[in-house]
Amino acid sequence: MRQFLTVDDIGDIENALNEARILKRNPHGFSYLGKYKTMILLFFNSSLRTRLSTQKAARNLGMEVIVLDVNKDGWKLESEFGVIMDGDKPEHLREAIPVIGSYCDIIGVRSFASLNDKKADYNEDIIMQYIEFASVPIVSLESATRHPLQAFADLYTIEEYKTKKRPKVVLTWAPHPRALPQAVANSFVEWMKKGDVDLVVTHPEGYELEEGLMEGVELEYNQQKAFEGADFIYAKNWSSYSDYGKILTKDRSWMVDEPKMELTNDAMFMHCLPVRRNMVVSDGVIDSSRSIVIPQATNRVVSAQVVIKRMLEKL
Ligand code: SN0
Helix, strand or coil: CCEECCHHHHCCHHHHHHHHHHHHHCCCCCCCCCCCCEEEEEECCCCCHHHHHHHHHHHHCCCEEEEEEHHHHCCCEECCCCCCCCCCCCEEHHHHHHHHHHCCCEEEEECCCCCCCHHHHHCCHHHHHHHHHCCCCEEECCCCCCCHHHHHHHHHHHHHHCCCCCCEEEEEECCCCCCCCCHHHHHHHHHHHHCCCEEEEECCCCCCCCHHHHCCCEECCCHHHHHCCCCEEEEECCCCCCCCCCCCCCCHHHCECHHHHCCCCCCEEECCCCCCECCCECHHHHCCCCECHHHHHHCHHHHHHHHHHHHHHCC
16 A cells, blocks of 8 residues: 555455454554554644554554654745745755655655645645655545545444444534534545445535535435434534635534434444534533544554555555
């Protein structure tokens, strides 16, 4: 595996889930693979789970890990081509990427959506430069439009907790004070489509996700109707895709609360975290015994480990 950006990069989903099960039972069984190998994690944006779980996963495989907070510790990087670099960015990605690649065997990179240039974001201009200019495999730690390590962990968690072969999974938009990317929602949809689940997406009008992604997915604008009979409720905020990057509403009635959870089939509650309590989800729901946000976060290690293992095997 030379890149991990979308669900297509993982190949057969059942194989991937099985490999995750093996690694969860035996996290150190392949520690020989990463001996004398180095992974560099580059963060252009904040991170808690991705930073820690990816380090843990790489170390379980015997690797050395170097983490760089690019905005704090490196030179500010220019990503536009053909510009006169007379501003505040002293170094170009064109040099920085191959240099970083020369110090390691795998690069992980987090670079969120700009939310002002839809075309550049949806072309994945930034992460594509890493894929082009680094001579080593690239793992997305959340790119402009995808968060694949999260969605892989989400699918794995649903597999762990489901009590029927094909559960009803609902992705619900929830209000938020800031404009957030569509990356988590996009990846969740594309991974659920490959999984053995019935997916329903619910959100206010104007929050439709990219058309291609939603092909074959049930969309229900009535949140309460969507919740009926659900086995898993996955809450997430995202900003508008059509009115790109905009907040169209902060309607608090979309928060996931106890009365809404009553409509479900005793559903489990999921969120990728970090989550704004009493904005996205009520304390009562996230603190209930049906909330699986912590085991979901725990599974970030195993999803990262499958990806890094496969890259190490192909080095
Ligand atoms: C990110 C997002 O893509 O939605 C990362 C999620 C894993 N979330 C945030 O940036 C939340 C920040 C906030 O202000 O709540």
